[in-house]
Amino acid sequence: MGERVQGLARGADGLWRCAWAKASADYQAYHDEEWGFPVTEGRRLFEKICLEGFQSGLSWLTILRKRESFRRAFEQFEPEAVARFGPRDVERLLRDPSIVRHRGKIEAAIGNARAALGLVRDFGSLGSYFWRFEPAAGSRPRRLTWRVLSALPPSPEAVALSKDLKGRGFRFVGPTTAYAFMQAMGLVNDHLEGCHVRVAVERARGRMRRPRQA
Numbered sequence: 001m002g003e004r005v006q007g008l009a010r011g012a013d014g015l016w017r018c019a020w021a022k023a024s025a026d027y028q029a030y031h032d033e034e035w036g037f038p039v040t041e042g043r044r045l046f047e048k049i050c051l052e053g054f055q056s057g058l059s060w061l062t063i064l065r066k067r068e069s070f071r072r073a074f075e076q077f078e079p080e081a082v083a084r085f086g087p088r089d090v091e092r093l094l095r096d097p098s099i100v101r102h103r104g105k106i107e108a109a110i111g112n113a114r115a116a117l118g119l120v121r122d123f124g125s126l127g128s129y130f131w132r133f134e135p136a137a138g139s140r141p142r143r144l145t146w147r148v149l150s151a152l153p154p155s156p157e158a159v160a161l162s163k164d165l166k167g168r169g170f171r172f173v174g175p176t177t178a179y180a181f182m183q184a185m186g187l188v189n190d191h192l193e194g195c196h197v198r199v200a201v202e203r204a205r206g207r208m209r210r211p212r213q214a
Helices: 019-023 025-033 042-055 060-065 067-073 079-083 087-094 103-123 126-133 146-151 156-167 175-184 198-207
Strands: 008-010 016-018
Touching (some): 016 019, 016 025, 019 025, 025 060, 042 060, 042 067, 042 079, 042 103, 042 126, 042 175, 060 067, 079 103, 103 126, 126 156, 156 175
Antiparallel strands (some): 008 016
């Protein structure tokens, strides 16, 4: 897996991928099976926005390898369940070595669950809320090479999403976090031209039905 071309790396299986997937088998599986494929299901969207917050200051690989432990500790990231967490749950989680034991991030995840319930009330579902921030058709480059991606200005949609989430009580949701969320949940397709997953993601985005506000 030593070959790289413009942000891509060829794996032992002969397939070209975004170069970051080369770092580990965990990254490769995540890249091939999850990253960029569109997600509309509320629990997964809430899980991702929380895990992006826990990642702050850490690598995504650290969080990815702890994801099952996070799911166990946070009731599979069901917003209704996490919203009921209280001080005893915070202390329980701070004693759990299988997750990131950071009081601020734990308390933020609980507060974010309560804010997420407000989004469901206001928009009908988390999917209908988050997909409002999908960039308009034609506003993104048609051929996304490493050079093009590197030159893109900060995403106005990510800035808007971050601002709106903060206004609704969410924490650990800066613009960089918001854009990483958009990349992972398929609101944008940032697999590079030549990556074997890019076409599959684009097809999935083409087939999907965008959630609408109830």
